[in-house]
Amino acid sequence: MSGNPAAQDLPPKGGFxxxxxxxxLPKRGPSGVAMFAxxxxxxxxxxxxxxxxxxxxxxxxxxxMWARIHVTPLLIAEADRDEYRRRHxxxxxxxxxMKDVPGWVPGQSVYNGKRYVPDTIANIxxxxxxxxxxx
Amino acid sequence: xxxxxxxxxxxxxxxxxxxxxxxLPAVEEVGSTRAPLNSASYFIGSVCSEYNEDFMLCKNxxxxxxxxxxxxxxxxxxxxxxxxxxxxxxxxxxxxHWQCLDANNQEFAQxxxxxxxxNRCLFAALGWKKAIPDAPADRSLVxx
Numbered sequence: 001m002s003g004n005p006a007a008q009d010l011p012p013k014g015g016f017x018x019x020x021x022x023x024x025l026p027k028r029g030p031s032g033v034a035m036f037a038x039x040x041x042x043x044x045x046x047x048x049x050x051x052x053x054x055x056x057x058x059x060x061x062x063x064x065m066w067a068r069i070h071v072t073p074l075l076i077a078e079a080d081r082d083e084y085r086r087r088h089x090x091x092x093x094x095x096x097x098m099k100d101v102p103g104w105v106p107g108q109s110v111y112n113g114k115r116y117v118p119d120t121i122a123n124i125x126x127x128x129x130x131x132x133x134x135x
Numbered sequence: 136x137x138x139x140x141x142x143x144x145x146x147x148x149x150x151x152x153x154x155x156x157x158x159l160p161a162v163e164e165v166g167s168t169r170a171p172l173n174s175a176s177y178f179i180g181s182v183c184s185e186y187n188e189d190f191m192l193c194k195n196x197x198x199x200x201x202x203x204x205x206x207x208x209x210x211x212x213x214x215x216x217x218x219x220x221x222x223x224x225x226x227x228x229x230x231x232h233w234q235c236l237d238a239n240n241q242e243f244a245q246x247x248x249x250x251x252x253x254n255r256c257l258f259a260a261l262g263w264k265k266a267i268p269d270a271p272a273d274r275s276l277v278x279x
Contacts, residue, residue, distance in 0.1 A: 059277040060244050063267055067243070070180025071172050073187040074214045077207030078164055080200035081155070087200070089153035116199035123151075 083118070090123040162208045165215055173241055174233040175221055177265040178257065183213035224260035228253040243278065250278060 030038070091107035098104045111117055165172070172179075180187065186209045193203040221229050231249040239245035257263045270276060 055271070055274060056277060059267070059270065059274070062270075063243050063277060064241075066180070066267055067173055067176040070176040070187070071214075073183075073190045073207075073210045074165060074172075074179065076194065077190060077203070077210045080203065080207055081162070081164075083200040084159075084204060085153065085155040086151045088156050089151055092153075116197055116202075 086123065087119070090119075093123075159204065160208065162211050163215060165211060165218070167218065168237075169241060170233040170237040171218070171229070173236055173243075174229060174253070175218055177267075178221065178263050179214050179217050181263065181266065182217050183210065186210045186213045220261060221257065225253060225256040228256045247278065254278070 029035075087107075095106040098106060109117065186206070190203055190206040190210045193206045196202065228249065232246060232253040235246035235249045236243070243250065254265050265278060267277070
């Protein structure tokens with residue numbers, strides 16, 4: 001070993017490449033603040049559109065409601081006339097049937113109050129008429 | 136008329152054929168289906184507002200049908216009058232609008248095109264204008 005010159009390990013020609021000790025995070029895409037701002041912008045636009053859409057829907061519903069409100073008196077008047085006619089006919093029939101019973105008041109309400117209570121049972125005339133035959 | 140599932144239960148059996156008492160003044164019924172009434176509703180509401188309000192105030196006094204027969208006749212006559220005026224002046228536009236309503240489930244929003252010509256015709260012929268009460272002033276009208 002004495003005559004043998006030391007074979008020293010040497011760096012490669014040009015030296016070793018630089019040692020990477022710093023963290024290397026290349027920039028990818030927009031920053032967090034930018035993404036937050038973009039998402040916020042999209043949401044703000046959505047809420048803005050929704051605000052107007054809800055307002056419009058509300059107006060459309062109001063339009064339908066008022067269309068109904070305007071014809072309501074007409075419908076009630078027509079139904080009232082029919083109800084009055086039927087009730088009148090029923091009382092007339094009752095009068096004819098109960099004419100022999102003394103003290104009978106035709107069409108008398110079963111309640112003591114003055115509030116109007118519609119008939120709960122439909123008064124059907126046909127089976128009470130003369131000549132009615134059930135098929 | 137026979138309802139499904141009620142074959143034994145004929146609708147005719149429930150019709151009372153008795154005419155109204157002679158003491159009652161005769162009135163023609165409107166006899167219109169939903170779509171023409173819907174189409175004319177805003178004009179019935181604006182032209183007949185006095186009769187309608189009178190009738191509803193009367194109904195507020197008593198719900199009995201015989202309490203408001205007089206007011207009800209006025210309401211019906213006024214509505215018939217409005218419908219006849221519409222028919223006389225804007226028959227085709229009216230028909231286009233109510234047939235559109237009939238085909239679109241009575242949705243006004245689906246029939247804006249025929250409604251515009253109909254409203255314009257009525258305004259030109261009779262000066263009637265559609266207006267939804269309490270519409271927000273800061274927005275454009277939903278029917279224009």
